[in-house]
Amino acid sequence: MSMSAFPAVARRVPGLRALALCALLAIAAPALAADPAAPLPAWEQLSPAQREQLIAPLRERWNAEPAQRPRMLNHAQRWQRMTPDERQRAHRGMKRWEHMDPEQRAQMRALYGKMRSLPPEQRAALKAKWRAMTPEQRKAWQQENAPQR
Known part of the structure; x- marks a missing residue:
């Protein structure tokens, strides 16, 4: 080469x-x-x-x-x-x-930003809680936990 x-x-x-x-x-x-x-x-x-x-x-x-x-x-x-x-x-x-809409991306940024600071067992609990949330609950959670830019 x-x-x-x-x-x-x-x-x-x-x-x-x-x-x-x-x-x-x-x-x-x-x-x-x-x-x-x-x-x-x-x-x-x-x-x-x-x-x-x-x-x-x-x-x-x-x-x-x-x-x-x-x-x-x-x-x-x-x-x-x-x-x-x-x-x-x-x-x-x-x-x-790539296939997420802008709202889903914002939610994922908030979720991943929060997960980075958590130990593994709390991460697993947050994942389970997230999966059980309704779209409205996810949106509210995302607004409360929006990552700082």
């Missing part, structure tokens, strides 16, 4: 490279394949233009959002440490998030 195809920061940080490829391949894959049913080639078989197409969005985001660089780097490093099963669960969670 030609390392010149990666931005300098991605060459120095293997996790960032992996995260970029996983996230961007899902976005750019339809544009890369003439036949959507055909398997995509290995990185080494991609043309320089195809490689650039995959990397450009990450480069643009990295350069446009300097304040987010530590967060992006942390996510890439966490992704590298994940097992295949953990990565699969993360993908499923991202898909669920």
Whole structure:
């Protein structure tokens, strides 16, 4: 694999490279394949233009959002440490998030924000309580426990 195809920061940080490829391949894959049913080639078989197409969005985001660089780097490093099963669960969670409406996302932000500060047994109790709530009760709980931005 030609390392010149990666931005300098991605060459120095293997996790960032992996995260970029996983996230961007899902976005750019339809544009890369003439036949959507055909398997995509290995990185080494991609043309320089195809490689650039995959990397450009990450480069643009990295350069446009300097304040987010530590967060992006942390996510890439966490992704590298994940097992295949953990990565699969993360993908499923991202898909669920994409299909939530704005109100559901606000509720989940409040719920996850609260759960982060709880020990495991209290987390389990809150999950059970949440599942038993009506939509109106969830909305009220979310307003009372909205995370601080």
